[in-house]
Amino acid sequence: MITHAHATTVALTGHLMDTGILARVLDDVLEYGGDYRIEQLDLGRQHEDESRALIQVRAEDAELLDRIVMRVQVHGANPVDPGTAITRPAPVDGVFPEDFYSTTNLDTFVRLDRDWLTVDRAEMDCGLVVEERDGRPFIRNVPVSDVRAGEAVVCGAHGVRVQMPPAVARGEEENFGFMSSAVSSEKPQALLVRQIAERMREVKAEGKRILWVGGPAVVHTGASPAMVRLVRAGYVDVLFAGNALATHDIESALFGTSLGVDLAKGSGVPHGHEHHIRAINTIRAAGSIAAAVESGILTGGVMHAMVEAGKPFVLVGSVRDDGPLPDVYTDVIEGQRAMRAQLPDVGFAIMVATMLHSIATGNILPAAVPLVSVDINPATVTKLADRGSAQAMGIITDIGLFLEQLARELAPE
């Protein structure tokens, strides 16, 4: 047994047993090479009660201790004696100080001297920059590529506190109880669809926006008409996708009937070069998707519906793209910025048939935003959860049938 000279005590509250959060905190401490002693554990006696744990975390040196504390904050554990935050200037553009505080996706608070200040937004794997606005300190969450030399960056874990979204801490979401259990294709899917529809109605009623993230299988599975109905009924406030979804959608709208590649007859999806590069060229010639709609070139499909409904979309490219469409951000960091700009007021996120853009969105979403991932491939949902999006709830199902049933609930013909 090594003696660990450095120690601090963290507190954890919530439904610790049911949710397995306590076990995960202890696991993380050991995994980082630290050790722990449970100082106190007040368990809810009944199922409804909250629990509270005090855990002494120990490590060989102060730096490691700091990193363990940052790590367990991912689960909502905060030091009992947080102290006040230390800042250091960023050495050059795009580089944090070495011991920068690395953020979680939880609501975060920083204490500079006495008061706790709320960080402007929650995003994981970023840094915290302290600046002055209107004569008062202001804390910005900043990705590493956006930090500028000399900006004051919070370092170490002192003076930082996080807060679990209440529903996650409770380990139960009233309407979404089904999802608390593990990812599975063996669930009553029709019921899940109704519950998601219900949640979407509530989110809209609260004046919040619904974010969709979609992959090209939305088109391949014949779900475009259902998706168009959802757009028109107002349930798609913003769409994140790549070049592929938009291109397949537009290709289908431009060539769907004239060339015999007839989705309506179910005769199969061509995997050809030719069609899609020609569709891309057509939109490039028009200047943009919106221009193609305006000029009457593009008259159907999901992208057309988004333009007609005046709803924003963010298309971010990838290295496998042909073209791409003129609306596509070819610089992925600029694309991430455009995605972030659409997050305010998002109250619900649904990710359909895409691994790349799902993970990208999961990376920048606050934990407080409920998130449903729908895919026929279990790996997509699992990877999303593994990346740290604990609020990701997965449904393994057929995209085509899922969207058709969801449209039936929310936008009956």
Place this chain on the structure above:
Amino acid sequence: MITHAHATTVALTGHLMDTGILARVLDDVLEYGGDYRIEQLDLGRQHEDESRALIQVRAEDAELLDRIVMRVQVHGANPVDPGTAITRPAPVDGVFPEDFYSTTNLDTFVRLDRDWLTVDRAEMDCGLVVEERDGRPFIRNVPVSDVRAGEAVVCGAHGVRVQMPPAVARGEEENFGFMSSAVSSEKPQALLVRQIAERMREVKAEGKRILWVGGPAVVHTGASPAMVRLVRAGYVDVLFAGNALATHDIESALFGTSLGVDLAKGSGVPHGHEHHIRAINTIRAAGSIAAAVESGILTGGVMHAMVEAGKPFVLVGSVRDDGPLPDVYTDVIEGQRAMRAQLPDVGFAIMVATMLHSIATGNILPAAVPLVSVDINPATVTKLADRGSAQAMGIITDIGLFLEQLARELAPE
């Protein structure tokens, strides 16, 4: 280049190019160590025309040549000069003569002296027994375990001819065009459901029976109510399954509401010991599923609906079974016999969420019976096709949503 002393010429007709059949025949010849020469090829000039190929097959010895000819008969290739059949007596019970003719799942004809006699039924991997009935020769298709010592078994490939089902030879099924292409989860699923519903209506209108093969996911995905509606509407004429489907269905009917494991609330499927073994014990005490229905113990679910509708089911056990239910055949060979006894008049087979019983059914089904395999796992469908069930057409989709939509088409509430 080895000279192959032994040669024979086989003929192949149909849509050889579109279907890839010709390529598969040539592949098989080479794989078995033979060689070929294409003697003649009359290609359909237009898309609608049939093609006809004459292929000389060569092998080092007569035995290998015989085996190659048997092998390519799987694809409908027949010797131009078939000769007459040779029979030898089975040496002991359950054993064929060494060079027995191994059957395909195609309609098969045997020539003893001059006339071609039709084999009573088509099943692959069996032998052909010649016997007398009413003073005339009669050819029975017999699995190896059922042959009796002394029975006359057709040996070698002489005097045997097979016939492709017309639709397969044509390489297109009018209403089922979607399925001729490869297995994929990226197809317009809603359309597929409508096409299958349409085909089921036609099969019933022709007075044929619809065979279902199901796995326990029918219950887990919450599809039981949809399945019950299909049973009541007359679209499930016979059901093949294992102990698991029936047990989960009965467990759900017996304990579904009283014990809080509430499928209706979507709170998850228990994977416990206790419930299902108790359900099994209850039915064992009643004597049979039908007896449990009659005595009012079993009042809901798929098995209850089958009993009430007076429709037969065949449950065949497996080594992983608990119990099993009293209706389950614990001897798998007896179970196969019971399944075979249900095949006459089956005009359509649909396999849902089961690999084991799907392959078992594929093994005994004639190629002439169209077969749809529905599973969320692509491997199930692929394995079915690899086993030789060329008529197997696959849909990768969610079972729960699929059955709900099919019931909506065929048995609206």
Place this chain on the structure above:
Amino acid sequence: MITHAHATTVALTGHLMDTGILARVLDDVLEYGGDYRIEQLDLGRQHEDESRALIQVRAEDAELLDRIVMRVQVHGANPVDPGTAITRPAPVDGVFPEDFYSTTNLDTFVRLDRDWLTVDRAEMDCGLVVEERDGRPFIRNVPVSDVRAGEAVVCGAHGVRVQMPPAVARGEEENFGFMSSAVSSEKPQALLVRQIAERMREVKAEGKRILWVGGPAVVHTGASPAMVRLVRAGYVDVLFAGNALATHDIESALFGTSLGVDLAKGSGVPHGHEHHIRAINTIRAAGSIAAAVESGILTGGVMHAMVEAGKPFVLVGSVRDDGPLPDVYTDVIEGQRAMRAQLPDVGFAIMVATMLHSIATGNILPAAVPLVSVDINPATVTKLADRGSAQAMGIITDIGLFLEQLARELAPE
């Protein structure tokens, strides 16, 4: 809040936090419709310490309470005040009394009046029969199909105690730490192979037997030579499999070189009828696999090596089997009995590329036997764990490379 009149207190000890066991017990109580109150929780302060919990479980009626207690015994929770066991006679052959005690796969003890008697063996989903041997009470674990009318069967949960295997309770197995984390294909596989080899050497050194359960992919992936080396080196004490592994193995030995379907050249696996049914017929004619070895018909492959090494194998059939081979149990219940008869002294079980026989073996194995499941398909391992085999540890990897590396460790050429 319903008042639950019936209550009992259960105790749980071990590494409750790290292992998540406590959370699972509480989950199960709620899932069954009961409620709980944590009466006492002594947490290990340090990582090495054991924890102990006292949980009051409440239910609406005595029967449900009994069932909840049985259920949580799966996790090693025992009533503080167990009382003494009640028995009732089995009503007819093959049927337990309605409220029979349903077993776990843990070491189990029954108290008839004052002393605790050890049950003869551990198997889940069975009943406990009390009888007299040599003038003393003796408790047998009996599957439902084997109980005889009038035998005294333990009913309810009174007077039954279970005991977690020490390693599982500790939540860590010294040499197998890698496996405590989740199933994943992203692990250092070469290291896993070395650890399994090490464990196998230890098991043999302790005089225990190693059980293998295998599927046909052992042959398809070209791993037969590696498997043969492991058999010869004494690391395969008993083999459970189906008709398929043995048939493919024998087919490869009989026809591997003569027919051009050459595994050694890597030119692909035939999925033909013909070969394998002919291989089966040959062995049926010989009478048994051993007879075919003795008479010089079968001269290579895994089954040949098992016969030569004098090691037992149990082949249990399934509904999809052709033939089958004469050694195959066609009655699955008899097959299960034959498998059970091979379990004494098994100290380690390894399951390779088979879902059906893996689950079947998991069903009858005591929890105390460590079990490794190796498959390229994650679903196999997941299903095994879901069925209740908590001691199942999974490796997602390529069977061919895995066996080749294992043979390199244990049986270098």
Place this chain on the structure above:
Amino acid sequence: MITHAHATTVALTGHLMDTGILARVLDDVLEYGGDYRIEQLDLGRQHEDESRALIQVRAEDAELLDRIVMRVQVHGANPVDPGTAITRPAPVDGVFPEDFYSTTNLDTFVRLDRDWLTVDRAEMDCGLVVEERDGRPFIRNVPVSDVRAGEAVVCGAHGVRVQMPPAVARGEEENFGFMSSAVSSEKPQALLVRQIAERMREVKAEGKRILWVGGPAVVHTGASPAMVRLVRAGYVDVLFAGNALATHDIESALFGTSLGVDLAKGSGVPHGHEHHIRAINTIRAAGSIAAAVESGILTGGVMHAMVEAGKPFVLVGSVRDDGPLPDVYTDVIEGQRAMRAQLPDVGFAIMVATMLHSIATGNILPAAVPLVSVDINPATVTKLADRGSAQAMGIITDIGLFLEQLARELAPE
């Protein structure tokens, strides 16, 4: 039957039957809404002979006919009477004329008046720009994003001819026969490894370069040491990857031992935020991966080995990236250009555990470069083939064991 006024005849040579190429050409004609008539078919009589087909293709209008001809050129079919090429100026930067010739990945030739000129390189989904170099016409293959207003772009299908790589046309690659059959995890993997090693030695002996494309699982599966040995032995001439492979590799090198996340002990891969963003920040502070190597910060792993060996790598970012590392191209179109610049002299490409970068590389590789895709997930290989990379040959296996065995063959310790 519609009468199709417009017609042309295309010729196709090679092993048409074995390879299924003829069937695919006919399928494509029908899929595009055209029709065909086989004018002539000279089949190779023996297996070794080449076949030659003349196919009349018909369509309703000239534009559709042109597009069908372009489409079937993917399979190596060329018009019998090609005519001469027509060019039109690109209307604006980044836009082709509407009826531009869309390229295949085959060697391509353009006839301007009488002579056939060779296009500078093969890449699919691009256009052909005609310009003058040294007073002679020169044909450049240009992606749509790189075309400049006014450049002369070949339009329609006239005057363009393609040529299948000889090995593909033959339908057999002597040493790689195993791969001509379908993707499967059930192949003798050890043999495949030896064959790939052999091919790599040949490629190096011919003075060609070996291109690797890798995903982060190379690190997760513990294969880094094997990969490092392959780099040092000279079998990795250039590496394409994303931010993830490089980051995980560097994170492992920087924190692997100090933080208890010990790959060497197999105790699992952390999916934490913290570590990897800190690794990224460290390299950003150093300026580049090479600078971090030079300054002694980075002392191990795959990227370190590449830098030490003086071998180039191209890292292209994606929307899900954190950071990214300073070497990463954040603009995907610039990243594609950097990848293209590395293709000359590449004689073999191997893609390991990555879907995104595999498809990206498949998009820009000429068909003449043999390509092996290795992944534990069958979907990766299937998708690659579906995208048009017909030369993609897939191995479903465990990356860790695969690379360890490959290193054992090529770079024994």
